Amino acid sequence: MLRIAVPNKGSLSEPASAMLHEAGYQQRKDRRELVLVDAANEVEFFFLRPRDIAVYVGSGKLDIGITGRDLLLDSGAEADEILQLGFAGSTFRYATRPGTAQHVTDFGGMTVATSFPGLVRAHLVEHAVDASVVRLDGAVETAIQLGVAEIIADVVETGTTLRNAGLEIISDPILLSEAVVIRGRGTDVEAPKVKQFLRRMHGVLVARRYVMMDYDIRAEHVEQAVRLTPGLESPTVSPLHDKGWVAVRSMVPSSEAQRIMDDLYDLGARAILTTNIHACRI
Ligand SMILES: Nc1ncnc2c1ncn2[C@@H]1O[C@H](COP(=O)(O)OP(=O)(O)OP(=O)(O)O)[C@@H](O)[C@H]1O
Ligand SMILES: O=P(O)(O)OC[C@H]1O[C@H](OP(=O)(O)OP(=O)(O)O)[C@H](O)[C@@H]1O
């Protein structure tokens, strides 16, 4: 059985379970369930604290896991990212009160409060800055108000929390993070069950990002039309009863679907339809 670690709470938990469900895996019905055996798919899910996932996977006790890139790198675990999942996107940044510092190289002699000490220490070393690091569990913004630190390093999504605390973002981003699938160094990514898992998750990503587009177009314009809708491999072009027209079917990125429909219409295409893709294997 493939043993997979899944976040049990926080920002990663619900979208991770939703994605696994879309990929055809059984998911827990009760948030208190710790382990779930999906016998039909020969997979065992372990619901763990997001911060601990890289540790379990890195130690080889579990084969793969879903976590944030920031949590993986902070842990220093012997695990690698093998698929980006496109949710729980964030940046990891320094912030402070206006006038304190502008850049990481100004931090000498100061204290940085963070829940990600591994990431911050490595970043300070990389920039040869001699600053102290204080590890806090959360709500690190308050550390400045209470005089525990001059600088904080934290996850920024919308920036609202920092603005509300009267802090400004400084220096370049330390990291861009998102949810990722990780594997331990001993996990063979070529193993059939691992490959199947990755194919399924990749299928969900594609099904979410693309729509299926169908349209009819006069045969003499089909070459121009398929340049607008090249598809992943090559579009399907089928004859219509009226010999002067063909039907085209192709996958297009959903973010561009409306613009492509307008362009196809201008080219003379009619009966332009888009439909959602429920699932796919690419
Ligand atoms: N607004 C956000 N707040 C926190 N983490 C976020 C946010 N957006 C994305 N993330 C990502 O989610 C992961 C954090 O997971 P964690 O379980 O700590 O979430 P959390 O929402 O902070 O939960 P907690 O309630 O334990 O503070 C990180 O990879 C982080 O980059
Ligand atoms: O940029 P924003 O959209 O405001 O989001 C970022 C904030 O969200 C997280 O806090 P969380 O709610 O997880 O609380 P915590 O600090 O106690 O973990 C994170 O630590 C930031 O404080």
Ligand SMILES: [Mg+2]
């Ligand atoms: Mg948090």
